[in-house]
Amino acid sequence: MAQLKERQLVTFLVENQTRFYRLAYSYLKNREEALDAVQSAVCRALEKQDSLQEPDAMRAWFYRILINICTDVLRRRKLVTLIPPEALDAGSYEDPLPSDGTLAERVNALPPEIQTIIKLRFYEELSLKEISMVTGCNLSTVKTRLYSGLKKLRIELKGDLA
Amino acid sequence: MNELKDAKKEYEETPLPEELDGRVQAGIRQGRAAWARRRWRRGFTAVAACLAVAVGALNLSPTVAAAAADVPVLGGLFRILTVRNYEAAEDGINYQVSVPEVEAGGNLADKVNEAIQEKVDSHLEKARQDWEAYREAFFATGGTEEEWGDREMDVFVDYEVKSQTDTQVSFVVTLAEGWVSAMEEQYCYNLDLAENRNITLEDLLGSDWVNICNTAIQEQIDASVDSEGFTYFFAPEEGGFTTVDETTSFYINEDGNPVVVFPEYSIAAGAAGIVEFEIAKA
Numbered sequence: 129m130a131q132l133k134e135r136q137l138v139t140f141l142v143e144n145q146t147r148f149y150r151l152a153y154s155y156l157k158n159r160e161e162a163l164d165a166v167q168s169a170v171c172r173a174l175e176k177q178d179s180l181q182e183p184d185a186m187r188a189w190f191y192r193i194l195i196n197i198c199t200d201v202l203r204r205r206k207l208v209t210l211i212p213p214e215a216l217d218a219g220s221y222e223d224p225l226p227s228d229g230t231l232a233e234r235v236n237a238l239p240p241e242i243q244t245i246i247k248l249r250f251y252e253e254l255s256l257k258e259i260s261m262v263t264g265c266n267l268s269t270v271k272t273r274l275y276s277g278l279k280k281l282r283i284e285l286k287g288d289l290a
Numbered sequence: 291m292n293e294l295k296d297a298k299k300e301y302e303e304t305p306l307p308e309e310l311d312g313r314v315q316a317g318i319r320q321g322r323a324a325w326a327r328r329r330w331r332r333g334f335t336a337v338a339a340c341l342a343v344a345v346g347a348l349n350l351s352p353t354v355a356a357a358a359a360d361v362p363v364l365g366g367l368f369r370i371l372t373v374r375n376y377e378a379a380e381d382g383i384n385y386q387v388s389v390p391e392v393e394a395g396g397n398l399a400d401k402v403n404e405a406i407q408e409k410v411d412s413h414l415e416k417a418r419q420d421w422e423a424y425r426e427a428f429f430a431t432g433g434t435e436e437e438w439g440d441r442e443m444d445v446f447v448d449y450e451v452k453s454q455t456d457t458q459v460s461f462v463v464t465l466a467e468g469w470v471s472a473m474e475e476q477y478c479y480n481l482d483l484a485e486n487r488n489i490t491l492e493d494l495l496g497s498d499w500v501n502i503c504n505t506a507i508q509e510q511i512d513a514s515v516d517s518e519g520f521t522y523f524f525a526p527e528e529g530g531f532t533t534v535d536e537t538t539s540f541y542i543n544e545d546g547n548p549v550v551v552f553p554e555y556s557i558a559a560g561a562a563g564i565v566e567f568e569i570a571k572a
Contacts, residue, residue: 174321
């Protein structure tokens with residue numbers, strides 16, 4: 129039983145590794161840190177595999193681990209700034225909402241909790257219910273954040289997003 | 291909505307590093323080991339219960355008694371006991387602690403016990419401080435209670451007897467801390483209780499022990515390079531392995547061979563974890 133679950137988990141992790149890396153990279157924008165994040169998340173998932181009750185929830189469960197690790201790294205970065213401000217060129221300052229740049233860049237400039245929802249919904253194609261499991265927010269919060277994110281990105285809504 | 295399709299395309303064009311698969315595999319290995327350790331700890335109480343039953347059985351069955359005579363734990367000059375053993379969860383920290391003690395005559399055992407006790411105490415204290423610092427930083431940078439959620443830290447102390455004879459014992463104490471990142475330290479003890487002293491690599495390998503170790507370790511490092519020229523080990527000029535010395539840590543395995551142990555990050559990338567090299571006796 130447990131062995132079967134572990135095999136399923138390992139297969140899932142190996143098959144989707146490129147998705148995990150892309151997602152981690154989209155948060156961290158740094159190759160080494162993204163690799164570290166993926167490795168830590170994979171390690172953590174195997175270690176905590178007993179906490180995964182429903183194999184159907186594997187995807188949401190793993191994304192939660194990965195995103196928590198990425199946001200922790202970002203949070204620690206805020207705390208420890210290694211680069212003196214004068215060493216940064218103007219372009220590397222984070223603009224909260226650049227009106228130019230590609231849509232993907234604008235997504236990355238959104239507040240983290242909204243960014244996560246947009247990425248999971250449109251890049252990773254998770255259902256709203258899965259996103260609610262990943263983020264630990266209830267369904268209506270997820271919807272509100274999704275709509276506000278799309279509004280900030282100035283994207284017209286057509287039909288139901290769920 | 292088509293714009294989002296373009297954004298997705300751009301996102302999917304993120305270049306993928308070559309090491310990705312290797313790093314995922316390393317994560318799987320580390321995670322599996324950590325999981326096995328957890329399960330082993332949980333199984334420990336069950337094993338203890340079995341032992342209690344076995345003691346009762348000794349009086350009954352000649353077969354069991356004869357088999358038990360081969361078990362080296364019974365008798366001899368010394369015993370390794372678990373002096374502190376508990377599992378607890380407190381303030382988001384899960385403790386799994388099992389501390390060994392050497393019971394034997396002579397001051398060597400006392401010294402070793404004291405050293406272990408000290409290391410365990412400072413490990414537990416450091417873990418608590420790390421966790422507190424992490425929690426403070428989390429909220430100081432705008433983290434919410436909701437996001438903090440089910441975060442937890444594992445603190446782990448355990449030991450393993452690697453080999454023993456009537457007069458000698460080799461065991462390893464592992465101290466670990468796991469949360470966002472994981473760190474693990476091992477301390478090896480190789481005791482000769484008859485002579486009341488520590489066993490050295492020279493005792494096991496003879497006067498040429500430095501050369502014997504260095505050759506064997508270098509061979510194993512060279513063998514670790516894969517077909518693409520990748521290895522976790524650092525080159526000597528990058529702070530990689532150069533030589534063993536009196537401070538090099540080792541334990542003795544069941545074949546009686548020394549196994550040299552290097553801490554995490556000391557001679558190889560962190561992904562390799564603690565690295566070990568068995569040195570065959572000539």
